[in-house]
Structures are given as C-alpha cells and as structure tokens.
Amino acid sequence: xxxLVIFLILIPLVASSFSLLNRYFPRLRxxxxxxxxxxxxxxxxxxxxxQPLLKQKVINYPVGGWQEPLGINLYxxxxxxxxxxxxxxxxxxxxxxxxxxxxxxxNFYFFFLILIAGMEGVILTGDxxxxxxxxxxxxxASYILIAYSxxxxxxxxSFNYLLxxxxxxxxxxxxxxxxxxxTGILSLREIAYLQLQTKGNLPVFxxxxxxxxxxxxxxxxxxxxxxWLPDAHAFAPHPVSAILSGVMIKVSFLSIWRILxxxxxxxxxxxxxxxxxxxxxxxxxWAIAQDDSKKLLAYHSISQMGFIIxxxxxxxxxxxxxxxxxxxxxxxxxxLLFLSIGCVICSMEERDIQKLSGLGRxxxxxxxxxxxxxxxxxxxxxxxxxxxxxxxSLSLKEHPLAYYLIFLASIGTVASFxxxxxxxxxxxxxxxxxxxxxxxxxxxHQKKLSRGMLIxxxxxxxxxxxxxxxxxxxTAAISKLITGEELRLIPVxxxxxxxxxxxxxxxxxxxxxxxxxxxxxxxxxxxxxGLKLGLNNSLFLLVGGFLFLIFLGWIMEKGL
Amino acid sequence: xxxxxxxxxxxxxxxxxxxxDNLIKKVIALxxxxxxxxILFIYLGSRTGSTxxxxxxxxxxxxxxxxxxxxxxxxxxxxxxxxxxxxxxxxIYQHYETLSIHRIExxxxxxx
Numbered sequence: 001x002x003x004l005v006i007f008l009i010l011i012p013l014v015a016s017s018f019s020l021l022n023r024y025f026p027r028l029r030x031x032x033x034x035x036x037x038x039x040x041x042x043x044x045x046x047x048x049x050x051q052p053l054l055k056q057k058v059i060n061y062p063v064g065g066w067q068e069p070l071g072i073n074l075y076x077x078x079x080x081x082x083x084x085x086x087x088x089x090x091x092x093x094x095x096x097x098x099x100x101x102x103x104x105x106x107n108f109y110f111f112f113l114i115l116i117a118g119m120e121g122v123i124l125t126g127d128x129x130x131x132x133x134x135x136x137x138x139x140x141a142s143y144i145l146i147a148y149s150x151x152x153x154x155x156x157x158s159f160n161y162l163l164x165x166x167x168x169x170x171x172x173x174x175x176x177x178x179x180x181x182x183t184g185i186l187s188l189r190e191i192a193y194l195q196l197q198t199k200g201n202l203p204v205f206x207x208x209x210x211x212x213x214x215x216x217x218x219x220x221x222x223x224x225x226x227x228w229l230p231d232a233h234a235f236a237p238h239p240v241s242a243i244l245s246g247v248m249i250k251v252s253f254l255s256i257w258r259i260l261x262x263x264x265x266x267x268x269x270x271x272x273x274x275x276x277x278x279x280x281x282x283x284x285x286w287a288i289a290q291d292d293s294k295k296l297l298a299y300h301s302i303s304q305m306g307f308i309i310x311x312x313x314x315x316x317x318x319x320x321x322x323x324x325x326x327x328x329x330x331x332x333x334x335x336l337l338f339l340s341i342g343c344v345i346c347s348m349e350e351r352d353i354q355k356l357s358g359l360g361r362x363x364x365x366x367x368x369x370x371x372x373x374x375x376x377x378x379x380x381x382x383x384x385x386x387x388x389x390x391x392x393s394l395s396l397k398e399h400p401l402a403y404y405l406i407f408l409a410s411i412g413t414v415a416s417f418x419x420x421x422x423x424x425x426x427x428x429x430x431x432x433x434x435x436x437x438x439x440x441x442x443x444x445h446q447k448k449l450s451r452g453m454l455i456x457x458x459x460x461x462x463x464x465x466x467x468x469x470x471x472x473x474x475t476a477a478i479s480k481l482i483t484g485e486e487l488r489l490i491p492v493x494x495x496x497x498x499x500x501x502x503x504x505x506x507x508x509x510x511x512x513x514x515x516x517x518x519x520x521x522x523x524x525x526x527x528x529x530g531l532k533l534g535l536n537n538s539l540f541l542l543v544g545g546f547l548f549l550i551f552l553g554w555i556m557e558k559g560l
Numbered sequence: 561x562x563x564x565x566x567x568x569x570x571x572x573x574x575x576x577x578x579x580x581d582n583l584i585k586k587v588i589a590l591x592x593x594x595x596x597x598x599i600l601f602i603y604l605g606s607r608t609g610s611t612x613x614x615x616x617x618x619x620x621x622x623x624x625x626x627x628x629x630x631x632x633x634x635x636x637x638x639x640x641x642x643x644x645x646x647x648x649x650x651x652i653y654q655h656y657e658t659l660s661i662h663r664i665e666x667x668x669x670x671x672x
Contacts, residue, residue, distance in 0.1 A: 129630050136637045143644060152655035156664065159583070159648045166590055166641055167577060173597045173634060180627070181604055534665050539578045 001052050004045050005061040005074050008084060009120045011038045011045075016113035022106035031106035032099055035113055039092045042120075046085055053081055057484060069185050072127040078481035079324075080123045083254050086328055087123070089463075090246045090335050091116050093456035094239035097339050100452020101238070101346065108148060108237075115141035115243070119251050128176050128186045131255065132169065138251075139165050139219065142244060146236040157231035160535050164228045165218050167542055172215025178208035192262040206553045209265055212256075214546045219252035222309055223279040224545040226302045227538035230286075233298035238342025241294065245301040246335035250327050253305065257312060266315065267556050271549070273313030277402035280306025284412035288419065288516060289528040293341050293351050296420055297334070300377065303409055304330045310402055311392045319395030321479040326388035328478075329467055333376040333385060336460035340370040343457070344423065347447045353423055360424035363449065367424045369457035374417045376464050378509070379410060379502055381494065384468035390498045391475065407505070414509025415516065562603050569596035583652065583659045587645045594638045601627040601634075 015038035019031035053059055059076040062068070095112065098104050118138030125131050139162075147158035180186060182204055183194050195205060214225070221229045229249075233241045260269050280303050287299035308330065311323035343366045344359060345351050360367040376385035389410065396403040467474060471493045480486060515521050533541065573596055576589025605627035613625040649659065656664045 129633070133633060133637070136641075140640060140644065143648075147648060147651070150651065152652075153668075155648055155651045155655065156668075159645065159652060162641065162645055162648065163577065163586060163590065166645075167574075167593065170573075170590075170593050170597060173594075174600075176630075177597065177600055177604065186626075535661050536578055543574055543578070 001048075002059050002061050004049055005059055005076050005124060006063065007045055008042055009074075009117055009124065011041050012113045012117035012120065014038075016110050016117065019106055019109045019113060022109075031109035035095055035109045036092075036099075038113060039088055039095065039116070043085075043088050043092070046081065046088065049076065049081065053078065068187055069190050072125065072130050073187065073189075074124045075126040075189075076124060078484065079254065079258065082324065082328070082478070082481050083123050083251060084120060086331050087116070087119055087247045087251065090331055091243055093459060094242045094246075094335065094339070097242070097342070097453055097456045098237075098239040100450045100455070102450065102452075104148075104237070108145070111141045111144050111148075112240075112243075115145065115248075119247065122251055122255055126188050128179065128188055128191070130186075131188075132172055132176060135172070135216070135219070135252075136169065138248065139169075142240075142248060145240045146232050146244075148237055148240065149235075151235065153231065154235035157228070157235050160538070161228040161232045163535065164225075164538055164542060167539060168215045168218030168225070170215075171211045171546060175208045175211035175215065178204055178211070182208075188259065188262055192264070196264065202557070206265075206268075206557065207550065209259070209263060209268055210546070210549045210553055212259055213268070214542070214549065216252050216256050216259075218542065219249060220256060220309075221249050221302055221305060222275050223282055223302070223306075224541045226279070226283065227533050227541065229302055230290075230295050230298040233301060234292060234294040238339060238345070241298070241342070242335035242338040245298065245338060246331040249301065249305060250308075250331055253308065253327075268553065269315050270313055271552060271556075272309050273399060273402055274310075276306045276308070276310025276313055277405040278306070279303065280310060280409040281405040281412075284409045284416065285528060288412055288416040288512075289525040291353050291529070293353050293356075293420060293423065294338070294345070296353070296416060297337055297341060300413065300416070301330075301334060303413065304334065304377070306409065307389070307392055307406060310406060311395055314395050314399070316395060317479060317483055317485070318391070320482060321475055322388060322391035322395050324482050325475060325478050326385075326392055329376065329384040329388045329464075332460055332463050332467065333373045333383075336369060336457065336464060337373040337377065339453075339460070340366050340373060340457055343449055343453055346453070347449055349447075353420060356423040358424075358426045360426075365454055366449070366457065369461050370421070370424065372461040372464050374421060376468070378414045378417055379505065381499065381502065382465070382468045384464050386502060387468055387471040387474075387493050390493050390502075391471075393501075410505050411508045411512055414506055415512035418510060418513040419516070562599070566596055566600050566603065569593075569599070581660050581662055583649045583661060584646070586661075587642060587649070590645070591638065591642060594634070598631045598634060601631045 015034040018034040022028070022031040049059065053076065057077065061074040061076075063072045063074060066072070091112075098108065098112070115138060118134050118141060121134030122131060122138060125134060143158050143162050146161065147155045176186070179191055182201060183191050185191060185194070218225045218228075233245050236244060283299050283303035283306060287296050287303060290296040290299060304326070308323050308327050311319045311326065343363065344356070347363065348356060348359070350356055372383065376383040379386045379389040393403060393406060396406060476486065516525055569592055573589050573593025576592060577586050580586050580589060605624045608624040609621045611619055611622050613622040615622070652664070653659055656667060658664060
C-alpha cells in the first residue's frame with residue numbers, strides 16, 4: 001500500500017510524455033485524455049491512501065529501497081495529503097476549463113502535467129536537494145505556461161519571474177551547502193534530529209534557515225519578495241492563473257511550514273506574524289488601485305497569503321488549523337474568481353474594469369459564481385471565507401497591532417471587490433460617458449461560453465458553500481490532519497459578536513468604496529498605481545530582504 | 561585563495577543582476593552567481609580527501625563524491641534556465657525592439 005505514494009509523482013510524468021504523442025495523431029486528442037486520466041487516477045490513489053494514513057500517521061516510502069540517511073525518502077503525512085488533495089482538485093477543475101476554452105495545443109497539457117508532477121514532488125519529498133530539483137521542475141513549467149500566450153506583457157512577466165526566482169533558488173542552494181557542511185546529510189528529518197540533539201553551531205544553522213526561507217519565499221510571494229506575482233498571474237492564461245494562485249504559492253508556503261516545524265525554529269516562525277500582517281495590509285492597498293481585473297485578483301492573492309502567513313506565525317494549534325483552513329478556502333475561492341473573470345475576459349475580450357458594465361444580465365451564471373467567490377473572500381456568512389477569517393482573527397487576539405492590520409486588510413478587501421463587481425452592475429454614469437457606440441460594439445464582441453468553462457465554476461461554488469457550513473466539523477478534521485491531535489476547544493464561529501464584526505467590516509468597506517470613487521480618491525489611486533517596482537529594484541529588494549532577515553535573526557539571537 | 565574567489569564571484573553575480581541594464585548581461589550574471597555556488601560545493605568536497613572516489617582495494621582518503629553529483633544536477637538545471645531565459649529574451653527583443661530593461665519599462669509606462 002505504501003508504494004502508492006510514488007505513483008502520485010510518476011503518473012503525471014508518464015502521462016505528460018504520452019500527451020506529446022498527440023503531435024503525431026492530432027485527431028485523437030490524446031493530450032486531453034492523458035491529463036484527465038492522470039489526474040483522476042491520482043485522486044483515486046489519494047483516496048486509497050486515506051485509510052492507511054489514519055492508521056500510520058506518516059506513510060514513508062524509500063525510493064529505490066535505500067533507507068533514510070543515504071537514500072531519498074518520500075513522506076506522506078496529513079499536511080501533504082491535504083495539500084495534494086487540494087492541488088489535484090483545483091488542477092482537475094482548471095483542466096476542464098482549459099478543455100472548454102478549446103484554444104490550447106498539446107504542449108499546454110504537457111507542461112501542465114509537468115507542473116503537477118513538480119508540485120507533488122515538492123509536497124512529498126523529504127530530501128533537501130530533491131526538493132530543489134522539484135522546485136526547479138515546477139518553476140520551469142510555470143515560466144513556460146505564463147508565457148504561453150506569447151503576448152508581449154506575458155513574456156516580460158515570465159522573464160522577470162525567471163530572474164527573481166532563479167536568484168532565490170541560488171540562495172536555496174547556498175542553504176543546502178551550509179546544512180550539508182554542518183551535518184553531512186541531506187535528509188530533512190535527519191538534519192533536524194541531529195541539530196536538535198547536538199545544538200551545534202547555531203549561527204550557521206540560522207543563516208541556512210533564512211536562506212531557505214528567502215529561496216522558497218520568492219514563490220510563496222510575501223512582501224518583500226512578491227514583486228513578480230501581479231504581472232505573472234495577471235497575464236498568464238486563465239486556467240494557469242487559477243492553478244498558480246490557487247495551488248502553487250500555497251505549496252511553496254507549505255514547504256516553509258514543514259521546514260520550520262521540523263527544525264522547531266519558533267523564533268523564526270514568530271517573524272512570520274509580522275511579515276504576514278504587513279503583507280496583508282500593503283497588498284490590499286495596491287489591489288484597490290488596480291484597474292485591470294486580473295491584476296486586482298493577483299494582488300489579492302498576495303494579501304490573502306498574508307492572512308495565512310500571519311496566522312501561521314502565532315503558532316498555537318488553533319492558529320495553525322485556522323491557517324490551513326484559510327489556505328484551503330483561499331485556493332477554492334481564488335480559483336473560482338480567476339476562472340469566472342476568465343469567462344468574462346474570454347467573451348468580452350476586454351479586461352479593464354472601467355470599460356465593462358452591465359454583464360450581470362448577459363451572463364447570469366458567471367455572475368452568480370463570481371458573487372459566491374467575492375462574498376467568500378470578503379468574509380460574509382455562510383460562505384467559507386467568513387469561517388476561516390474569523391478563526392484567524394480569534395487566534396490573533398493576543399497581538400493587537402497585527403489584529404488591526406488584518407482588520408484593515410479585510411475592509412480593503414470588501415472595498416476592492418465592490419469595485420470589481422461593478423463590471424456586472426448597470427452603471428448609469430458610465431453609460432452616459434461611453435455613449436451608444438461602445439455598448440453596441442461590446443454586444444458584437446460577446447462570444448458564447450462553452451459548457452466546459454461553466455462546469456468548474458459550478459463545482460467550485462458548491463465547494464465554497466460546503467466548506468462554509470458546519471465549521472466545527474471542518475476545523476476538527478483539519479486540526480487532526482495537520483497536528484495529529486484533537487482541538488480541545490473549538491470556538492463558536494457563528495456568534496453574535498463575530499456577526500456584528502463582519503457587518504462592521506462590510507459597512508466600513510462600502511464607505512471606503514464610496515471614498516475611492518470621489519475625485520480625490522481617484523487621484524490617490526492613480527498615484528499608487530504609478531508606484532511600481534522595476535526588475536532591478538525587485539532583485540535589489542530580494543537581496544535586501546535576505547540581509548534584513550539575517551539582521552533580524554541576529555538581533556533575536558542576542559535577545560535585544 | 562578559493563575562499564576569496566568564491567566571495568568575489570558571489571558579489572559580482574548579485575551586482576551584475578541588479579545593476580546591469582542589458583537583459584543578456586543579467587542572464588550572464590545569473591550564471592556567474594550559480595557557478596559561484598557550484599565552486600563552493602566542489603571546494604567543500606575537495607577538502608575531505610585527496611584521491612578520486614573509485615572504491616577499490618587499498619584506496620583510502622577519498623573525496624566526498626556527493627557534492628559533485630549534486631552539482632552535476634545543478635549545472636544541468638542552470639543550462640535549462642539559461643536556454644529558456646535566452647529564448648524569452650529573443651521574444652522580448654522582437655516585441656519591444658530593445659534589450660535595455662529601462663527602455664522596456666519606459667515603453668510600458670508610456671502605453672498606459
């Protein structure tokens with residue numbers, strides 16, 4: 001039964017080589033069949049692994065039969081199981097969407113499957129260098145997928161991402177060097193075990209952890225390593241943005257999670273509380289300022305990652321459960337939002353918020369799906385975002401400053417999604433300005449959406465509602481999955497005080513929306529939109545962030 | 561000696577990536593940065609012994625073979641990245657007709 005673990009990586013890889021056969025048999029649609037088959041098979045295998053996982057807690061598979069310090073081991077624990085299930089589900093739905101869009105060739109499916117294989121590898125591997133290799137597989141596939149449309153902006157975004165991420169991976173290699181020099185092994189668990197036993201040479205060990213965080217952090221996209229994300233996620237093809245925002249940044253963050261928990265680096269984990277709170281707050285300001293609909297969503301991915309990271313930094317069992325819960329929820333509603341906005345862009349061929357209006361009547365189903373996603377991300381009951389955001393704010397109660405930063409970020413989220421939803425509303429002021437010409441032109445443009453594009457929207461909406469009701473059950477299950485122990489006290493989420501709190505956030509959000517529609521607000525937003533970091537500055541920020549983290553670690557070590 | 565070389569290459573690579581205006585020079589700087597880390601690993605391996613790690617009778621004091629194996633993989637990945645980056649640069653040049661990152665970013669700003 002334990003051998004099933006390796007198949008989760010092997011199946012997508014083998015299927016990807018099958019999908020290349022499509023070149024010689026163009027009529028057979030082998031690529032689509034191979035990718036659907038691979039993903040469904042992986043989901044079945046995950047289901048089969050669930051029972052043994054409950055019994056054994058950790059499923060361990062030595063690759064090639066070589067045991068731990070010498071060989072590479074694959075570990076499947078609750079965290080890995082949950083994140084693979086999330087990744088596979090979102091990937092399958094994104095694939096259905098891509099199939100419905102009908103404009104991708106076989107090489108798209110090839111790289112898509114390689115991306116999934118790399119993702120699974122990063123989740124499962126227990127060896128540091130193997131993790132590096134899988135990260136590179138994952139990122140090379142994603143560079144190509146981002147540039148797939150070959151438009152000028154997407155190619156530049158892909159190149160920027162490549163350069164920033166490669167510099168980050170250089171730091172990752174440096175960390176591998178430091179750890180190998182200290183211990184002479186590469187297995188994560190053995191290194192952690194040795195380090196906790198001997199407590200040898202702490203400064204070098206801390207430097208290694210910080211290099212690891214910076215290397216992976218480029219992909220997890222928290223401030224100041226986020227600069228590549230808005231362009232890359234906004235100009236990628238729609239299913240690719242869904243999987244990048246929904247799964248890839250989370251998988252990278254989960255490997256930081258795994259490393260910090262294994263090495264028991266509590267002090268480093270506490271830094272993440274502040275990184276997360278600042279990320280959530282700063283990114284939402286830029287999100288409100290955007291006029292490009294997909295860029296707005298991309299900035300929100302950074303902001304929501306801030307929520308997840310801040311909750312992770314508190315490091316109690318409740319906050320870890322809240323963090324993972326929000327991570328799952330975010331992957332559901334963010335891919336729903338990306339796919340529904342993708343539907344709008346596909347049919348109208350226009351992505352500027354200011355130029356679109358009144359689409360609610362033209363595509364009611366997309367409108368409904370978008371509203372489910374938007375209400376989830378704003379934290380309105382009974383959708384899933386409400387539950388996990390409340391759990392996060394409950395777990396942040398002891399850190400008032402971070403709590404208020406997160407609170408402000410929630411207000412900003414409501415305001416920016418009110419702004420985004422105006423593409424579905426009838427806007428009288430806009431009608432007058434544009435005149436009749438454009439209205440008729442947009443009607444001409446409108447293409448019909450195929451059924452394959454709408455099915456994933458429906459499934460994701462249902463999942464968003466399902467994870468929102470019965471929060472007790474979900475929280476208990478997630479806590480058992482990731483920490484292995486029952487939560488002693490599950491807080492009541494649907495209480496009067498949290499309901500009034502969310503009404504308060506909603507009211508302030510609307511007020512902020514009205515504020516940004518005034519002429520002064522528009523001028524401020526235009527100024528913020530202009531503040532964009534170039535490639536040189538983002539690379540500088542990466543190195544600066546690395547040095548700053550080292551400095552912070554040094555201060556914390558001295559106990560100042 | 562090798563210590564100084566590694567430090568110089570490290571700083572040179574990062575400086576080149578941040579400061580150079582030309583995209584191809586940035587990619588070359590990335591390669592310098594990568595090869596600095598490759599040299600670091602090989603240097604580490606070379607300090608453990610003196611003979612090649614071919615395990616026959618009577619051979620002792622061998623070099624640690626693992627860093628070399630790891631670096632082969634890292635070099636291959638580096639080559640893939642360089643090839644991909646150069647092909648992206650080719651496409652960027654066709655679209656923007658310049659290789660200077662400043663001018664490209666200015667062109668994007670003017671369009672908006």
